[in-house]
Amino acid sequence: MTAVYALSRTISLFALAASLAAPAMAQQAPAVESTAEAADGIDGDIIVSARRRNESLLEVPISVTAVSGATLEAQGAPDITALQQQAPNMTTAVARGSNSTLIAFIRGVGQQDPLWGFEPGVGLYVDDVYVARPQGAVLDIFDVERIEVLRGPQGTLYGRNTIGGAIKYVTKRLGNEFGGRVKASYGSYNQIDLSGTVVVPLGSNFAVGAGVLWSQRDGYGKNLHTGAQHYDKDVLAGRVSAEFDNGDIFIRAAADRTEDRSNPRHGTRLNGFAGLPDFAPTESVYDTRAGIGDDNKVVTQGLSLTGEVGIGDGFTLKSITAYRDGRSDTLIDFDNTPGPVLDIPAFYKDWQFTQELQLLVEQERWQGVFGAFYLEGRASGAFDTVVAGAAPGGFTIYTGGNVKTKSIAFFGDFSFDVTDQFKVSAGLRWTKDDKEGTVLREQYLGLRSPEFGNANAIFLATRSDYTNDRTFEKLTPRISLSYQPTDDVNLYASWSRGFKSGGFDMRGDVVATPTTVDGYDPETMDSFEVGMKGAFLDRTMFLNLAGFFSKYKDQQVTIQAPSTTPGVIASFVDNAGRADIWGIEAELRALPHRNLQLQASVGYVNAKYKEFYTYIAGGTEPVDVSDQRFFQNTPEFTINSSVTWSTDLAGGRLSITPAVTLRSSIHMFEYVSPLDQKGYVLADASVNWTSDDDRFTIGVHGRNLFDERYRVGGYYFPGALYGDSVIGYYGPPRTFSVTGGFKF
Template sequence: MARITRTWLHLGASLAAIAATPAMAQDAAATVGEPQATTPAETAAEEVGDVVVTARRREETLIDVPIAMSVVSGDTLVQTGAVDITALQDRTPNLTLQIARGSNSTLIAFSRGVGQQDPLWGFEPGIGLYIDDVYVARPQGAVLDIFDVSRVEVLRGPQGTLYGRNIIGGAIKYVTKRLGNEFAGQARASYGSYDQIDLVGQLTIPLTDTLSVGAAVAKYWRDGYGRNLTTGAEQYDKDVLAARVSAEWSPTDDIFVRVAGDRTLDRSNPRHGTRLLPNGTDPVYAPTRSVYDTRAGIGDRNRVVAQGLSLTGEFGLSDALTFKTISAYRDGSTNTVIDFDNTALPTLDVPAEYDDWQFTQEVQLLVEADRVQGVLGLYYLDAKASGAFDTVVGLLNTTTLTSGEVRTKSYAAFGDVSFDVTDKLKLSGGLRYTKDDKRGTVFRRNYTGIRSPLFGNAAAVPGLIRTDYTNDRSFDQFTPRVSISFEPRDDLNLYASWGKGFKSGGFDMRGDAVFTPTTVNGYEPEKISSYELGMKGAFLDRTLFVNLAGYYSRYTDQQVTVQVPNVAGGIASFVDNAGKADIYGLELETRIVPSRDFSAQLSFGYTNADYKEFLTVIGGGTTPVDVADQRVFQNTPKFTVNASVTASTDFAGGTLSVTPDVALRSDVTLFEIPTPALDQDGYVLANASVNWLSPDGRYRVGMALRNLTDARYRVGGYNFPGALFGNSIIGYYGPPRTATATVEVRF
């Protein structure tokens, strides 16, 4: 009863905040002031037909864009019960999106074999995340919940020309809704398994004919899927408060100005994982009965804040030219703990803290003439990522403190232009020049005692300084892209493209100068060159839509983080630039929408990723050797398949829709070195959703069932074998079977 009372008090507070604060955006393409929802079948048609996307930084229909990409509307994600953007991996070919090991809101992203799973400060994702046009440089706080979103665009392959550094494997664009200039609102409440309670509200208030303000607020609670058997705390729980506010001013058809802010506070408990193997016969180190339980004794403190502010202006200079400016500031902080041994003992514990901030400025000149379309632009980023953590090895009564920061300044100039040679033949070309200046500072020191003074042990005895340096590096790169499109008829686009991408080099924040003296020199950029052939088309009187793409990529100097136990009792870390790899594959997305009452979709992805050269130092040697035949690509299933059907019928004066869906992923390894105890076999997830929509589209009642077979599947892990580390082989798991009921009203 107390919990229910608190829930209604929170609901009242949230609704009061919605009424008092301003919101962020409704889809620019939507009719202003119409709050009606669409049926799932109608939404399906919009996702593949004439939907307008901004993949090339300008508005185009999905069929016209010569880039392999998927688009999922916010309504689809909400109606099918998607918890956050990681659900996109079940709908998008060759995509892996997971919550990071030990975290609740840190994103791990891979596409076509390219990504970065190390969330430590200084390492940068290989898949770029954008909230509207603002680049989110750090993965902390990047597991975005589904509210106030018009659509999500997933671009596959290198996007270095238009999106720049680090967009080497693709981009995810979270496109929020435009406000419009009419009063409108929306409220959604959900209750589900494990006492899940979601409360979401949005409100738009026009102050004048040209100025509107709005707000979107979301609160998410959920008990844990398991428990901490040592502390009694919830394990895999959720406690998140998120909000977005904005103001939009459009005094004329040629001027649009938007100020937007967002903040997410995650106070969920840390995920400590579960032991997969015992440590001898000691019952302290025995695996738990449930994969969601833990015996971690490091504590349950976890707090993540991510927030940002942006100013966007669009000014029409003429019928053919538009000037656009995007200024943004973002920052975040994380205080967390990771218990690698999953016991009450400090066998292998890591308390940690991270901080980051970034300022970005981009200006664009958009061209929209009769036969020429394109964008020219300049980009600037100033950012700092810093942090510290202890590596506690309790059986030796030792701690290694690691701390440092990376300061980055990045400058870029870019252009991408399309030319209509004829009504059916189009050529596109683009080029970007990027220059990164980086300064890295790394400090590592041994202490005798459990934890260092920085993390609360003032009595710890300082020992050997293992790393202490500051160094500067600069990296620059040209990243071109060219494509040719042939449209033999309306709604059919055949295209071929070639493009390059690179991810900037940097400094290993864990680098140990005692074991690897060359760590002070940093590591080099990684590069990719990718070819793509594709087709996008509508057939059978626009009832069948097919997107097909085949690709081949040459991947060089891939940045691979390796962490291994060492004989001195610590953990040695180094970053390899891992030589050469070939990646090729196929992607198919089809959807049939014969009527507003029925739709079916199928997506298929195939990736073959093979190292041709992998140079690394092994066995304590000093000369790199080629171990390509012993390494595989991590987080890259060979096959991904998704299929769903949506059927609607008249019911109780409204429309009742049912959507079953199935997602299949083949075997996957979690690290470059195969580890049978950790690696995940292929699995299938079955989901279903039922939604009833009122005739005017203002009311919706829904039920979402996810992971119907209650499958257990690993999404991450750590591998520190050996008695000294408690044989710390631990895994992290995706959600179990859940059911969620939702009521939504639009006004």
């Protein structure tokens, strides 16, 4: 596709989105703070901390989307997966087979496989604490001030290098005034959300705070075999913190815990098999006939200590110390039938300790951050692959192991004002990762292994039993130039190099793929970007434009397919080769009247493999199949459009906000499969009323108003041995909810 044709399609689809939203003269709530009060007094500007200091978004030479927590609440957003309806070229979804595992992709880069030990392509930070674990990372919109989405490689500013981008979840500081908030929601499928926060000052400089969220919902569907709810929700989350702040010294100690007891998501069959009723697709895409069970539990928790102290005019020392751990006990029924045709009982557990030190500099003509980062952690888990038809009495492959990681990094990033209009920004990071992988893979006769409760299982053979270690080391630079011809326009160009560490495949089968003991290599990416950020028409219109081109090398891809050996699921991680990714992004926010706000974003990405070497049909030499491989979870177009109309009413402010999201087709895997999702449109609408004193809020929210059925994941195991299992997982159906809140 030529660039001209791509641009024309973008403009056409943008026009379609605007036409769908505009007739109602409303939109979802603004995707970012837009008032002077919400933006620290800067008229219409958005304040972000993408570069580890508070500054106007217009001045930041980085592609950033900032979304306030108030905005997401006003839209009725259930969790951070709603970010894909705000930011261009972004995919955020609940991972296949789970309730709270996050899949995140930015500009074609992400992590489809949430198995333990893999590095994410998109980094997640909660109050600057790096969260390595995708399990439990589908965070609810709770006690959050804002979320920032940074696109492109990150590393010279953040604790852990990430190759695709970063999501920053920023909670509110406590302050020194007594207060709190309670909120309740009720909606479709008996959805009940109850939350509350409170802040209690203990002196002029010290305060403690707490928050709790309980969220439950019946399933969108049902397990037709067991009668259990399917796609339900049962989450309890809490957070406590204590803060000291005297203006020169800030210290925060915080603890959080989230427990998710929602039933496992088994998906739904998309095809029949041999005319058997239990193998037929269900009437509803949210129903299942899974027989493996309905027990699921995910627990994540953490402690953190953050300190900031001024050490002189314009110099601040900052320390971030954190410990996190978690465990998931889950079940996945790959065949979606009452029998154990292809079942997976599994558990994952991990812990991580991180320490980050920063020196923040704010001088008249130069600003920057210099830091050191240390991470130590252990990610482990185990699962059975149960294949009933592979042998009389059943056949099981047990897979277990762990990855130990020690990482140390030093980084720096500074900006220098050459003139009042021309600025140079540069950064450099050195990273060293030491990894040790242990993998055990065994075969048993019987349904499940001894590890998962079958003491009578008969041991057959060991497929993998090894421990190996590797060290990965890399320098990754960044440089950008920006020019402001006026105070309201910023033109910039940047280049950065991203790095994602290598590791070991926890599913590696030494018999089938002997080289798995050597692990896989790191990924690298060189990303070039040019952009413009501007405020126009007396600062009533804000427009951000960006064009990017990235050269992606040695991409890590997990390939799973039935093996020629009966009962064996072959899996290996390939450094697939190289790819070119280019695209454009536009974000518009217009305030033509105090009662009207328009919001839109358009993203186009063209991601093509230039080399993709892999083994085909038992061949002994790798073959380049780049013309048959595609980027997964990467729609060519993402378009979000919304309009907010507001008016004074009954001692408060009424806002009506419909929104439209268009996403073009996606591939679930690197190859064409029946699970590939065609393009679709989502329409939402919200009505919110807030009292003039900001104490009372009432909201009515409708999401997916056209009741669109769209897949967000799947498993593909064709063949008679596996029941010809093609399983899909779907986004939420049409839902409505009513919310009320009170501040005190």
